[in-house]
Amino acid sequence: MSAEPLLSIDGLTVEIPTARGQLRAVHRVDLTLAAGGTLGVAGESGCGKTMLSRAVLQLLPRNARLQGRVMFDGQDLTRVVPKVLRRLRGKSIAVVFQDPTTSLNPVLTIGQQIIETLKVHLGLNGAAAARRSVELLAAVGIAAPEQRLRQYPHQLSGGMRQRAVIAIALSCEPKLLIADEPTTALDVTVQAQILDLLAREQRRRHMAMILITHDLSVLAGRTDEVAVMYAGRIVEHAPTTLLFADPRMPYTQALLAAIPKIDSPPHTPIPNIPGQPPDPTRRTSGCAFAPRCRYAIERCHGQEPGLSAPDPRGRRHACWLPLMNSPQPRATIEDAR
Amino acid sequence: MKATAAGRLPMGQPLLRVEHLVVEYLVHGHVVHAVSDVSFDIWRGETLGLVGESGCGKSTLGRAVLRLNPAKSGRVVFAGEDLTLMHGEKLRRMRRRLQLIFQDPIASLNPRRRIGDIVAEPLLIGGVRESTERIRRVRDVLGAVGLDPDVTMRRRPHEFSGGQCQRIAIARALVLEPEFIVCDEPVSSLDVLIRAQIIDLLENMKARYSLTLLFIAHDLAVVKTVSDRVAVMYLGKLVEVGATERIFRRPAHPYTSVLLEAIPLPDPTAKLPSVPVGEPPSPLTPPSGCRFRTRCSLAQTRCAAEEPALSEVAPGHFSACHFPLVA
Numbered sequence: 271m272s273a274e275p276l277l278s279i280d281g282l283t284v285e286i287p288t289a290r291g292q293l294r295a296v297h298r299v300d301l302t303l304a305a306g307g308t309l310g311v312a313g314e315s316g317c318g319k320t321m322l323s324r325a326v327l328q329l330l331p332r333n334a335r336l337q338g339r340v341m342f343d344g345q346d347l348t349r350v351v352p353k354v355l356r357r358l359r360g361k362s363i364a365v366v367f368q369d370p371t372t373s374l375n376p377v378l379t380i381g382q383q384i385i386e387t388l389k390v391h392l393g394l395n396g397a398a399a400a401r402r403s404v405e406l407l408a409a410v411g412i413a414a415p416e417q418r419l420r421q422y423p424h425q426l427s428g429g430m431r432q433r434a435v436i437a438i439a440l441s442c443e444p445k446l447l448i449a450d451e452p453t454t455a456l457d458v459t460v461q462a463q464i465l466d467l468l469a470r471e472q473r474r475r476h477m478a479m480i481l482i483t484h485d486l487s488v489l490a491g492r493t494d495e496v497a498v499m500y501a502g503r504i505v506e507h508a509p510t511t512l513l514f515a516d517p518r519m520p521y522t523q524a525l526l527a528a529i530p531k532i533d534s535p536p537h538t539p540i541p542n543i544p545g546q547p548p549d550p551t552r553r554t555s556g557c558a559f560a561p562r563c564r565y566a567i568e569r570c571h572g573q574e575p576g577l578s579a580p581d582p583r584g585r586r587h588a589c590w591l592p593l594m595n596s597p598q599p600r601a602t603i604e605d606a607r
Numbered sequence: 608m609k610a611t612a613a614g615r616l617p618m619g620q621p622l623l624r625v626e627h628l629v630v631e632y633l634v635h636g637h638v639v640h641a642v643s644d645v646s647f648d649i650w651r652g653e654t655l656g657l658v659g660e661s662g663c664g665k666s667t668l669g670r671a672v673l674r675l676n677p678a679k680s681g682r683v684v685f686a687g688e689d690l691t692l693m694h695g696e697k698l699r700r701m702r703r704r705l706q707l708i709f710q711d712p713i714a715s716l717n718p719r720r721r722i723g724d725i726v727a728e729p730l731l732i733g734g735v736r737e738s739t740e741r742i743r744r745v746r747d748v749l750g751a752v753g754l755d756p757d758v759t760m761r762r763r764p765h766e767f768s769g770g771q772c773q774r775i776a777i778a779r780a781l782v783l784e785p786e787f788i789v790c791d792e793p794v795s796s797l798d799v800l801i802r803a804q805i806i807d808l809l810e811n812m813k814a815r816y817s818l819t820l821l822f823i824a825h826d827l828a829v830v831k832t833v834s835d836r837v838a839v840m841y842l843g844k845l846v847e848v849g850a851t852e853r854i855f856r857r858p859a860h861p862y863t864s865v866l867l868e869a870i871p872l873p874d875p876t877a878k879l880p881s882v883p884v885g886e887p888p889s890p891l892t893p894p895s896g897c898r899f900r901t902r903c904s905l906a907q908t909r910c911a912a913e914e915p916a917l918s919e920v921a922p923g924h925f926s927a928c929h930f931p932l933v934a
Contacts, residue, residue, distance in 0.1 A: 462880045485871075528799045537833070
């Protein structure tokens with residue numbers, strides 16, 4: 271962490287005007303990611319995780335209002351001219367979205383789509399680009415790559431399409447790969463294959479990765495650290511093993527508890543919290559999670575907790591009553607009530 | 608119709624019996640072998656989980672059970688009556704006792720209609736003529752699935768989240784008080800927390816309405832949570848059936864083992880899921896013999912020559928493999 275991080279997000283806020291008022295998609299987010307590191311971003315639909323990744327790519331809706339800085343490799347992406355941005359996107363920063371069917375162009379062959387990227391960003395000629403495409407498809411585990419290059423997206427299975435998308439994303443040796451729910455649309459078997467593929471290519475290329483998902487189990491063992499988002503804010507950020515073993519924020523605890531346990535007998539009730547995330551166009555006082563939090567006290571409803579400075583083990587949380595593994599703080603909570 | 612009510616059935620007869628069911632489609636002149644000779648029973652009050660990868664035929668099977676897809680051959684017997692022989696009014700009456708919940712809750716609700724009308728529709732088709740009676744039953748069932756009828760009934764689907772839409776779809780399936788529901792990936796498009804809420808709701812509704820469920824899903828952890836027994840499907844065939852705990856602890860079929868190994872665990876210190884090889888072959892040209900053999904690490908020459916039949920490896924535990932993992 272001593273060296274300059276590859277990506278550094280400072281005080282990032284994204285607001286989008288809607289008919290119902292200002293939608294605050296991302297609110298005062300600070301994050302850093304070292305070269306070669308892996309950051310997981312977790313949270314429910316609408317918590318701002320996709321908008322955060324789009325802010326990094328500067329792919330926000332045209333009317334979005336953005337505050338803060340996104341420093342990538344020494345440049346502030348919020349200030350660079352479109353020409354520079356176009357060169358960075360796809361080359362230095364690549365992205366893999368959830369649905370491989372909509373990220374590929376249905377009327378172009380897989381080959382045309384990879385070759386286009388290679389020509390535009392790396393300036394390869396047709397023959398060299400074609401050769402490189404075959405290598406790339408083989409590298410992402412597509413058998414018979416020469417034939418696949420001539421096929422259209424609809425001729426491939428969902429898993430194959432996502433592999434092709436990953437091949438395109440990796441084609442220019444990016445320094446940062448953003449994978450936004452890359453396996454949510456896929457079967458468990460294919461999910462394991464795709465996550466392994468991403469991890470292998472990441473190690474091989476010393477590429478940094480942001481892995482975005484609503485399912486924390488996807489992040490276990492595959493990320494260095496995890497940021498949990500709720501209502502546009504980071505509510506907990508910690509090294510992955512610590513976050514799973516000893517979450518501080520009740521929301522993180524709820525996300526972990528809601529994963530069905532493979533070793534529990536059938537019909538074991540899943541611990542659950544009621545309600546749903548707040549409407550992002552409404553301003554709330556206090557902690558946004560308080561209405562669903564079983565530990566919430568008066569202060570939680572009245573005053574918004576800020577994200578703490580990192581503790582000695584590198585974890586941050588935004589909670590007035592952080593959970594502790596020892597029984598003692600529980601008593602303090604009872605007193606506080 | 609009442610004469611065949613549940614209580615009058617002889618003991619030991621399943622609520623639903625599927626026998627040698629075959630479903631095939633024609634696509635550009637080629638035969639897709641979607642469901643090939645599938646047989647299973649579901650007992651009253653039971654949840655049977657049906658798992659398998661996309662394209663294995665599990666949704667086709669679920670729909671064929673309800674006769675929403677035509678079967679090429681085989682029988683579906685519900686409460687002692689052969690659904691495959693039923694037509695017209697008799698089938699329509701029978702259908703009230705069988706319902707379906709879909710994966711995409713938003714797409715399964717007509718966006719132009721109000722929730723009150725969507726949930727009342729089955730009653731209208733089912734011949735409940737009194738509008739006050741319909742409204743009473745719609746209000747009851749919306750309350751049961753955790754929605755406030757006063758705020759819900761006059762609104763339209765776009766005003767609700769995915770989780771709430773799934774509650775509405777469940778209310779619609781329950782309003783005729785059916786006995787049996789096919790749940791086709793009912794929680795696959797939902798976030799973890801909403802997923803847990805809907806699973807909880809389905810479990811409660813099952814008890815409250817004395818339901819029997821066929822629960823189709825590709826997520827094994829979800830299936831483990833809701834199912835009494837599990838059936839594993841691969842490329843149109845059932846490869847393993849048995850009690851949930853047994854299947855998860857001691858799978859007999861190599862394919863079941865592969866599926867179980869692929870589950871990501873929410874534990875960074877656990878070993879990462881092992882990666883299964885390849886993808887299922889095309890159902891246009893299923894492999895000879897055992898259909899899983901092209902991906903199976905234990906396959907031998909016999910597996911290509913001879914198709915393994917579903918046979919009992921332990922009491923109540925069936926597997927279709929020449930070399931089962933448990934003896």
